[in-house]
Amino acid sequence: MTDPARDSILNGIRAALRRGPLPAETRAALDRGLAAPAPAVVPAIARGSRAALVARFVVNAEAAAATVARVAPAAVGPAVAAYLRDHNQPTRVAVAADARLDGLADSGLLTVERRGTPAGDDAVGVGHALAGLAETGTLLMASGPDSPSTLNMLPDTHIVVVRARDVVGGLEDGWARLRTAHPDGPPRTVHFITGPSRTGDIEQTLQLGAHGPRRLHIVLVDDDPDAPAA
Amino acid sequence: MHVTSRQFKDNARGAVADANLRQSLATMKTGFRAKRGVAVAALPEFEALREAGKAMKDHTLAHLDHYLERFEEKVTASGGHVHWAPDADAACRTVLDICRRHNARLVTKGKSMVAEEIELNAFLQKNGIEPVETDLGEYIIQLRHELPSHIIAPAIHVRKDQVADSFRDTHTQFPADRPLEEPRDLLDEARTVLRDRFLTADVGITGANMLIAETGSTVIVTNEGNGDLTQLLPRVHIVVTSIDKVVPTLEDSSIVLRLLARSATGQPMSTYTTFSTGPRRPEDPDGPEHFHVVLLDNGRSRMLGTQVQDVLRCIRCAACINHCPIYGAVGGHAYGSVYPGPIGSVLTPGLASLEEAANLPNASTLCGRCEAVCPMKIPLPRMLRHWREEEFARHLVPARARWGLRLWAFTARRPALYRFGTGLAARALRLLGGRRGRLARLPLAGGWTRVRDLPVPEPGGTFMARYKRRETH
Ligand code: SF4
Numbered sequence: 001m002t003d004p005a006r007d008s009i010l011n012g013i014r015a016a017l018r019r020g021p022l023p024a025e026t027r028a029a030l031d032r033g034l035a036a037p038a039p040a041v042v043p044a045i046a047r048g049s050r051a052a053l054v055a056r057f058v059v060n061a062e063a064a065a066a067t068v069a070r071v072a073p074a075a076v077g078p079a080v081a082a083y084l085r086d087h088n089q090p091t092r093v094a095v096a097a098d099a100r101l102d103g104l105a106d107s108g109l110l111t112v113e114r115r116g117t118p119a120g121d122d123a124v125g126v127g128h129a130l131a132g133l134a135e136t137g138t139l140l141m142a143s144g145p146d147s148p149s150t151l152n153m154l155p156d157t158h159i160v161v162v163r164a165r166d167v168v169g170g171l172e173d174g175w176a177r178l179r180t181a182h183p184d185g186p187p188r189t190v191h192f193i194t195g196p197s198r199t200g201d202i203e204q205t206l207q208l209g210a211h212g213p214r215r216l217h218i219v220l221v222d223d224d225p226d227a228p229a230a
Numbered sequence: 231m232h233v234t235s236r237q238f239k240d241n242a243r244g245a246v247a248d249a250n251l252r253q254s255l256a257t258m259k260t261g262f263r264a265k266r267g268v269a270v271a272a273l274p275e276f277e278a279l280r281e282a283g284k285a286m287k288d289h290t291l292a293h294l295d296h297y298l299e300r301f302e303e304k305v306t307a308s309g310g311h312v313h314w315a316p317d318a319d320a321a322c323r324t325v326l327d328i329c330r331r332h333n334a335r336l337v338t339k340g341k342s343m344v345a346e347e348i349e350l351n352a353f354l355q356k357n358g359i360e361p362v363e364t365d366l367g368e369y370i371i372q373l374r375h376e377l378p379s380h381i382i383a384p385a386i387h388v389r390k391d392q393v394a395d396s397f398r399d400t401h402t403q404f405p406a407d408r409p410l411e412e413p414r415d416l417l418d419e420a421r422t423v424l425r426d427r428f429l430t431a432d433v434g435i436t437g438a439n440m441l442i443a444e445t446g447s448t449v450i451v452t453n454e455g456n457g458d459l460t461q462l463l464p465r466v467h468i469v470v471t472s473i474d475k476v477v478p479t480l481e482d483s484s485i486v487l488r489l490l491a492r493s494a495t496g497q498p499m500s501t502y503t504t505f506s507t508g509p510r511r512p513e514d515p516d517g518p519e520h521f522h523v524v525l526l527d528n529g530r531s532r533m534l535g536t537q538v539q540d541v542l543r544c545i546r547c548a549a550c551i552n553h554c555p556i557y558g559a560v561g562g563h564a565y566g567s568v569y570p571g572p573i574g575s576v577l578t579p580g581l582a583s584l585e586e587a588a589n590l591p592n593a594s595t596l597c598g599r600c601e602a603v604c605p606m607k608i609p610l611p612r613m614l615r616h617w618r619e620e621e622f623a624r625h626l627v628p629a630r631a632r633w634g635l636r637l638w639a640f641t642a643r644r645p646a647l648y649r650f651g652t653g654l655a656a657r658a659l660r661l662l663g664g665r666r667g668r669l670a671r672l673p674l675a676g677g678w679t680r681v682r683d684l685p686v687p688e689p690g691g692t693f694m695a696r697y698k699r700r701e702t703h
Contacts, residue, residue: 006314009473009527014294022296030296030478034444035477040282043275043488060498089682097515117515120429136499148515148577153458158535171484178480186445187306188510188517189462192503196457200495201367202413203390204257210366210457211421211428 039172046135046170050226053134057167058220060137064195066209066216070164070229073221076101080126080159081109083217089157094118096127098146101161117148118155125213129162131177132220135170136194139218142178143189152191158162158213162195164224231318231347231528233582234566238589240562242335251561254387262383262552265496266603270410273492283485284607287543290477291534297443299527304446310521318348321526325350325435325468328522329359332466334432338424340450340457341435342363343381343546344526345470346568347581350435361426361435362454368421373400379562382494382512382548382567387561424456434460434518438471439545440486441523444479447505448523451490453497458504467506467518472526474542486545490603493547529581541576543606548573550600550610553652556593565590572600572610579617588626591617649694656687 014020022030048056058068071079084091092113095101104126105112118125127147131140139160143149152158168174178186197212208214222229238698245251259374270276290297302312315321321344330339337354339345339361351361351372363372367385371378371395378384387394397419409415436457440449448469450457461467477483493496510517521640533539551557551571563568567578567587575594579587592612600610621627622635640647663669690696 003314005316005320008316009314009525010295010298012316012527012531013298013473013534016531016536017292017294017536022293026293027296030293031300032491034300034478037444037481039481040286040485041278041488043273043274044280045273054238064497064499064501120425125603138499138503141513142509143513143517144511145447145513149458150516152464168703171487172481175480185304186447186505186507188507188514189235190447190497190505191458193501194497194499194503195501197453197501199366199417199454200261201365201370201385201454202393202416204261204383204386205413205496207413208419209421210417210454210456211364211459 004168018031037175039195041171042170044195046172048134048169050224051228053166053169054164054167054220054224054227055230056131057137060134061132061195061218062137064137065198066137066218068218068220070220070222076161076219076221077095077104077107078109079219080104081107083159083219084110084124084157087157087215090123093124093126093159094122094151094155096147098128100128101126109124118151119151120154121152122155124157124159125151126159126161127151129160130181131174132162132218133174133192134167138192138194140174140177141191141193142181143187143191148190149191152193153212156209156213157215157217158196159217159219161219161221163221164227167224167227182223192226231568231578231582232349232579233586235578235587235590237566238564238593242560242593243565245560245564249450250389251387254389255558255561258558260398260553262495262548266552267491267496268277268548269496271496273488273498276489276492279485279488280605280607283489283605283661284543284544286477286482286485286608290482291352291539291542294473294476294531294534297478300443300701301441301446301476304443304521305508306446307520308446308521310446310508310523313522313524314521315524315526315528316386317528318526321348321470321524321528322350322353324524325343325470326357326359328466328468329354329433332520334359334466335435336427336431337435338360338427338460338464339363339368340434340436340452340460341368341384342435342470343378343568344437344472346378347528348470348526350470362424362431364424364460365452365454366417369420369424370396370694373397374612377563379570380548380551380574381546384583386565395411403701428459428463431460432467433466434462434464435470436461438469438475438523439490440483441471441476442478442480442505443476445505447507449483449503451500451504453495453501453504455502455525456665458502461504462517462686463505465518466520466522467509469506469521469523470526471523472528472530474530474544477502490545490547493545493603493605537577538580538613539610541573541580541610541613543608544573544577544619545606546573548604549603549605552601553599555595555597555599565593572614573608576608576610576613576617584617584620584624584626588621592622652692653695656692658688659684660689662686
């Protein structure tokens, strides 16, 4: 495989650094670093007790203009319906195929329009997060058969269910969750979502609802006895 | 890269006289600058993160060939393709080839400074492919046929009534008398128009804030969500990026993520941080079927091992631009490069040439604010000085200025002559200034006095003469 452009760039780098190709032992040492990534600086906001992390997740998500409802495991469907009703939104929803969302319409308050990828004009999408990051109130969404990425972006209203047990401290804990769930490397699209979409491009005035969802609602399922709802 | 920096002085003069521009630029103080200040103050580890960021990127640059090779391997292993582009022309051709292979006519684009650098839009258009910018700011300047004037707020120089004018001219499908006074109206209209483009585009092109060697992922950091719709909906996703964007691991990317949004907009985390790895998997319900990464060099490798290597640590947060008094006075277009402000004045001579970028290294007061706020601790003033020295050494400085400096150096090395000369000059200036105590015009210094008066020296002699008198008290 010879690619003159590739060779010219790589050799250009080596010439500028005044060296030839790296010796085998240096390369091996660099590869060991890639195989065992070490965290650098983990801020204090990414650490704390279970209860503190879940509480911080809520505060930070709300600071980023998301709304959060803490509910008991059996109350997810009604909580979604209540949110939609309160915001004058349709109760027909596109729902990710994730089995944890199977009972969503059991209460009869919601109509499931479809499971899986949303159509361009579906108004409401409901998905399930892999984790929540307390550090910044961020949702970690990993694509896959159960979790279409377009569901995070197309509907006007994005509702995400996240379990309290899946709320972790910071980015490093997020990587750990991701590596456990996907040992062979990340799935196609990993979204870190912090609040609804926004722009400041017109006279630096912040406006929510740019190209992505106008609203982000988080349904936090209280399934962690170490982090009870207040 | 199209650079018109030689006209900096004329451009700057025009910009300073432009009241609209001044009004737009004034928002930076209450906007970006204030918000950054709050966000940085709220994170006690910010300084430690800056140090970690610098160390991580220095290590990466010292082993750049290895990390790029590993990145390529991982992209290939996940089903994508890496294309190496030594210069802008090669990068544009590569993108065009991919578009042609997929019979693309309509291309949506997320915001990418590298795409601006290589002037990709003009190239695609010339070859019969329609590129549509989807970042709101980029969309506005595309309609106005302008270059970005800021690296994260490309339309910062445009007022909302000007946006409304462009929309009325372009979006003729809507009633002519619709209200477009409020930013909300403008945003909603752009959202409607672009939603349709997202759904019909054949290819989506984004940039990348980082490349991860460990996983072969490309990363974009955005607020609008346009970069995500751009890459998720069409069949083909092309990432146009440059070799300096690689970091070793996901853990290393955390350092950059914690610095970037805080330094840019003052957010702890931008709304969307997206890691894209290869095309959609066979079992995936959505996502692009093809994934290409175009890796641009365009002069970057040449900067390694030189006095300006450190600029390759840049994460394009724009903090240096937002805090620059010169940028604040003249705005982005005056610089004549898609990269304005302190980062642009250091980068442009390296990417293009010092000849083309002439004037930029001098478009700074060397006040040092840029270095103080730079999250990657890039010594921008030192590098501006380096380019100035190069300009002098390469005889790019005008003859009169060179002679002036020589004359100054000659006298400065002869203290008696220097004291005599400055004493004489001080007296002459006082004489010229008369009662007013200010000079509106001065021979040989017309460039300086054109925009301001020179106060005449105080009576009592030169600083050195007065200092001496004080000493003997
Ligand atoms: S030079 Fe520093 S402050 Fe300026 S854009 Fe780059 S990283 Fe940000």
